[in-house]
Amino acid sequence: MSDAARIAEEARRADIRTRWWLTAPALFILFIAAVGPLFVVLLFSLMVKGDYGDVKYWQFSTDGWFSVFFERDIFDDTVGLAQAHMEILWRSVKLSLITTLLTLLVGFPTAYYISIQPPKKRDLLVFMITIPFWTNILIRTFAMQEVIRNEGVINTLLIWAGFIERPIQIMYTDWAIFFGMVYVYLPLMVLPLYASMEKIDFRLVEAGYDLYAGRFQVLRRVIIPLVKPGIVAGSILVFIPSLGAYVTPRVLGGGKNLMLGNLIDLQFGQGKNWPLGAALSITLLVIVTVALLVYVRNASRQGGGHGH
Amino acid sequence: MKRLLKAAIAGAALLMSAGAALADGELNIFNWGDYTSPEMIKKFEEKYKVKVTITDYDSNDTALAKVRAGGHGFDVVVPSANFVPIWIKEGLLLEARPDQMENFKNVDERWVNVDWDPGRRYTVPWQWGLTGIGVNKTVYSGDPNTSAIFLDPPPELQGKINVAPEMNDVMYAAIRYLGGKWCTDDKELLKKVHDKLKEAKPKWLAMDYSAYEKMAAREYSAVYYWNGAMLRARLKNAEVTFGFPKEGYPFFMDSVAILKDAKNVENAKLFMNFIMDPENAAMISNFAKYANGIKGSDKFMDKELQDAPEIHPTAEQVAAGEFMLPCAPEVNDIYTKIWTDVLK
Numbered sequence: 001m002s003d004a005a006r007i008a009e010e011a012r013r014a015d016i017r018t019r020w021w022l023t024a025p026a027l028f029i030l031f032i033a034a035v036g037p038l039f040v041v042l043l044f045s046l047m048v049k050g051d052y053g054d055v056k057y058w059q060f061s062t063d064g065w066f067s068v069f070f071e072r073d074i075f076d077d078t079v080g081l082a083q084a085h086m087e088i089l090w091r092s093v094k095l096s097l098i099t100t101l102l103t104l105l106v107g108f109p110t111a112y113y114i115s116i117q118p119p120k121k122r123d124l125l126v127f128m129i130t131i132p133f134w135t136n137i138l139i140r141t142f143a144m145q146e147v148i149r150n151e152g153v154i155n156t157l158l159i160w161a162g163f164i165e166r167p168i169q170i171m172y173t174d175w176a177i178f179f180g181m182v183y184v185y186l187p188l189m190v191l192p193l194y195a196s197m198e199k200i201d202f203r204l205v206e207a208g209y210d211l212y213a214g215r216f217q218v219l220r221r222v223i224i225p226l227v228k229p230g231i232v233a234g235s236i237l238v239f240i241p242s243l244g245a246y247v248t249p250r251v252l253g254g255g256k257n258l259m260l261g262n263l264i265d266l267q268f269g270q271g272k273n274w275p276l277g278a279a280l281s282i283t284l285l286v287i288v289t290v291a292l293l294v295y296v297r298n299a300s301r302q303g304g305g306h307g308h
Numbered sequence: 309m310k311r312l313l314k315a316a317i318a319g320a321a322l323l324m325s326a327g328a329a330l331a332d333g334e335l336n337i338f339n340w341g342d343y344t345s346p347e348m349i350k351k352f353e354e355k356y357k358v359k360v361t362i363t364d365y366d367s368n369d370t371a372l373a374k375v376r377a378g379g380h381g382f383d384v385v386v387p388s389a390n391f392v393p394i395w396i397k398e399g400l401l402l403e404a405r406p407d408q409m410e411n412f413k414n415v416d417e418r419w420v421n422v423d424w425d426p427g428r429r430y431t432v433p434w435q436w437g438l439t440g441i442g443v444n445k446t447v448y449s450g451d452p453n454t455s456a457i458f459l460d461p462p463p464e465l466q467g468k469i470n471v472a473p474e475m476n477d478v479m480y481a482a483i484r485y486l487g488g489k490w491c492t493d494d495k496e497l498l499k500k501v502h503d504k505l506k507e508a509k510p511k512w513l514a515m516d517y518s519a520y521e522k523m524a525a526r527e528y529s530a531v532y533y534w535n536g537a538m539l540r541a542r543l544k545n546a547e548v549t550f551g552f553p554k555e556g557y558p559f560f561m562d563s564v565a566i567l568k569d570a571k572n573v574e575n576a577k578l579f580m581n582f583i584m585d586p587e588n589a590a591m592i593s594n595f596a597k598y599a600n601g602i603k604g605s606d607k608f609m610d611k612e613l614q615d616a617p618e619i620h621p622t623a624e625q626v627a628a629g630e631f632m633l634p635c636a637p638e639v640n641d642i643y644t645k646i647w648t649d650v651l652k
Binding site for chain 2: 049051052053054071074075083084085087088091149150151169171172250251254255256257258262263266267268269270271272273
């Protein structure tokens, strides 16, 4: 090995060492604040439930996990799939998928519009998108309630304008939930979309037109492939928090139907079944992780093929 | 010798000042949110030169979990009747013997020998109330004194009902409505309870905690909710009227207790004695609009509370109510399963 190569190799090692040192504080915090509590949750999911909440420490049981997926029927004592849990899980996944789709439909044109503005105006618009983040989600949800309730802004306006005679029931419907969810999570979709649209070389769009592509074709064959990373990132940023959404469905949806978040809450509260609650939380985590893994695999597979 | 004397005097002065600081002291109260009269707290602070800090909780389960975890720093907690036995059983409460305190004579006999704390060795009454029916009488003019309002709703109320999202209260009303006893594990009856709740739920609009504002604002026409909230709603909107379900309804009473690991036990005892004074108990009621269980407090209450039917049930109405004690864990499991299935 020549001297030059050795020096280069040493420099490289020193560099890696510095990087490790620099990331150590972050890794340490992540370990203490994320892995530690998660481990506690995992332990709790494997212990015997306490009589009045809590768990019986160091008495292990798989009952919590068993009842995530299966249940002994209370009336005829047969063991079957925990249908109620499956339905609640599916409702949460469905709600998250629809929310993701709606935010994409609304967010895509918004992000596109912002990215074709002159730079100064762009900054202002992006700034305005982030304004809702300044307020707590609970307050935003209650504010939304003032807009859609029977004597709220929308109904009062419609009645005043003579379109309707009696208020339309918007609160406590699925519409109210979607309305609230889209409003709350929209910035999480717009910002990554904008980040990737900003980088588009618009000469490619012009080239598309020059090659006789229609507007729809340009959108489908040029713009969408270019902003795909933004679409995927935005979708994940919206999908994941939607899955555990708790406040919005409860306040705007009226709380008649449980979401995964409410089901977990029930186990730690009146249900007094902490192991089941812990197991449900981990189930939620696994779903999210699987979604992320699928994304990472897709993204890395495409990474090589793109030439930009 | 002189020096020693000086040192002794300084030491004594230090001790005395420390003693004074202790009497000044602090008191940390852990209570339900929006439930503690600031006026009453101010009076207590001024009378005993104690700095009071109040921390909120939103459910019995949260309070229990937090205190059980330790390191909380609270002195006083206000659990509901059905939770007091759990707190005692888990060894979290101090046997403060309020029954030997000066103001104990003011406690209404009805609240002395209670199931959850016979003879009141641990707790003193804070406020009591019940879950019943609120109805807007311009929408429904029939008898509100029945759980049928939300379990078999009349047509004019369907789709306009709010039910408190409380598993125990709802299960209680449904079990009694179908002729059962609380904590029953009779499968046949529970099947009927399950089916009744499943059948009734589509006729409800929401299961929410905001019934006070929304009943007053006519967003809901009927609710299964707490009497104090309905009293507040009626004061805002005279169309609201309250009913005591004749089939059976649950009472609740929240009681003040001192924690075993409290740091300010003496102040906490002063506080216990203080709230058994009718004038101070009336301040609690004036704020939260529930009855308090202290004799002679009525005359210190606001005019609108003194004759409020919501917090002064007749003997016949009282007879239909019952305190909900905690069910055995196996029974609670069944109830949770039914509840999950109804709300899925």
